[in-house]
Amino acid sequence: MKHPRCDQTPAWAALNAHFQGSGRRFDLRQAFAADAARFDKLSVQAPEVFADLSKNLLDDATLALLLQLARDCGLEAQRDAMLAGEAINHTEGRAVLHTALRAPAGFGPQSEQVQEVLERLLTYVEQVRDTARSGMRHVVHIGIGGSDLGPQMVVPALDSFAHGELKLHFVSNVDGHDLAPVLRGLSPHDTLFVVASKTFTTQETLANAQAAKAWFLGQGGTDIARHFVATTTNVAAAAAFGITTTFGFWDWVGGRYSIWSAIGLPIALAIGADNFRAFLAGAHAMDQHFAQAPLQANLPVLLGLVDVWYRNFHGFGSRSVAPYHQGLKRLPAYLQQLEMESNGKGVDLDGNALAYATSPVVWGEAGTNGQHAYFQMLHQGTDVIPVEFIAVKTPNYGPDLAPVLKPLLADQHQKLLANCLAQSQALMQGKTTEQALTERAPTASAALDAQTVARHRSFPGNRPSTTFVLEALTPRSLGALIAMYEQRVFVSGALWGINSFDQWGVELGKALCSALLPRVASGDVSGLDSSTAGLLTRLRA
Ligand SMILES: O=P(O)(O)OC[C@H]1O[C@](O)(CO)[C@@H](O)[C@@H]1O
Secondary structure (H helix, E strand, O other), X not given: OOOOOHHHOHHHHHHHHHHHOOHHHOOHHHHHHHOOOHHHHOEEEEOOEEEEOOOOOOOHHHHHHHHHHHHHOOHHHHHHHHHOOOOOEOOOOEOOOHHHHOOOOOOOOOHHXXXXXXXXXXXXXXXXXXXXXXXXXXXXXEOOHXXXXXXXXXXXXXXXXXXXXXXXXXXXXXXHHHHHHHHOOOOHHHEEEEEEOOOOOOHHHHHHHHHHHHHHHHOOOOOHHHHEEEEEOOHHHHHHHOOOEEEEOOOOOOHHHHHHOHHHHHHHHHHOHHHHHHHXXXXXXXXXXXXXXXXXHOHHHHHHHHHHHHHHXXXXXXXXXXXXXXXXXXXXXXXXXXXXXXXXXXXOOOOOEOOOOOOOEEEEOOOOHHHXXXXXXXXXXXXOOOEXXXXXXXXXXXXXXXXXXXXXXXXXXXXXXXXXXXXXXXXXHOEOHHHHHOOXXXXXXXXXXXXXXXXXXXXXXXXXXXXXXXXXXXXXHHHHHHHHHHHHHHHHHHHHOOOOOOOHHHHHHHHHHHHHHHHHHHOOOOOOOHHHHHHHHHHHO
């Protein structure tokens, strides 16, 4: 069924008028002063994830119009079509059913095949984790993009649930500087290589896998069948590589949505079968919320609507993610692919050029490190960049924590939380020049007058943020958090009327790379533009 594109709906026109009227002058400080219930009204408890949306630039009228936009665009019908397995990835003729991977047994028509692979995978996982028997101590996971970023993000995040005797390593870049240091110090006799590639054609992954195989044999390894496994939809190509143990998945699982499939193997190796099931269950709980909660209380829907409000009406070009948990330090990189590969599109479903912006730039760093790097710009720079804070109430430093550290780390956790709260408060409150004037500025040059110094020391404030709170970072809560992000990306993509599930934008570079590769070897620059020719010659000299 065809749905109206967002910019052709009455709600879009009404949002425009609302923005030109009161929307663009909205002031968070006044909104909080005027409404004591703002926090309660604009916070949502979804499965495992509490979200405070109250520090966003919206009022009741904005929200009502955004919800109308969702209805005008047929968001619920679009969501239901995805969940029902319609081929909504129309440019690749595929359904989008990663939700089926995390559903419990018996849920939906894909259940049988999903459960068959899952059972086999988790049985294998427990065999490898029995390190006394399997003899494995190291796992080298080779994959890139959606076949890397998820496991590489989740494994450190769930470190306190990990198997102490099995060390996981990740190699993704075709640059040998990624592989070489990982292999240094490893022995082929206790190392398992997981080659992860949906297509099993990806240049980087195949190059690293070939190099790993050569290293394995060169170091005296003999049993490739025992030491190499593959996670892929292309079982034949894995077999041609010499891999006999393969865990498959299906073309209805997009690369960047594949963490729940066999691509999650390193996660399961790290945290074990039961925890991996809890990870899936958390995501399923969020899916159920997304499928059933009314739009106004549906967290992924609200997040996607705010994204559209900021991108298309306020014109904000980026969003910063600040997880206040060191384990989530790779979350920004994961979200970059999820959001920018999904929604970084310039045409609608019919191929018409869009007259409005789509994916923002998503970036970030774990707090508090980001505070000491780019938060200066967030607070005083000329761009307004909505920030997303993630706070975790209860830390878990894993087993074997030295007793002396317990009170010290408890204190550090309080500092961490106070920093997180302070940043969103500072972004919102700001500081006027008048307030700055009342402060002593001991470092200012004597030549500067007080007004000048105060202007440097003032903050505009009224800068928006969202704060997510998890009770603890567990397999279940992390599963729910990731599913929340996936569904939120779906929502903005559906409103923008784009295909969030293809990625043609990565193809041109791949094709040109294939054409340039023999030239890098031969030095032939004939017919190339002068820049590419000049650079190629310089790199070979
Ligand atoms: O799993 P594969 O087939 O090796 O692909 C890896 C990645 O390459 C891309 O196709 C393009 O970057 C991603 O969508 C995908 O996650």
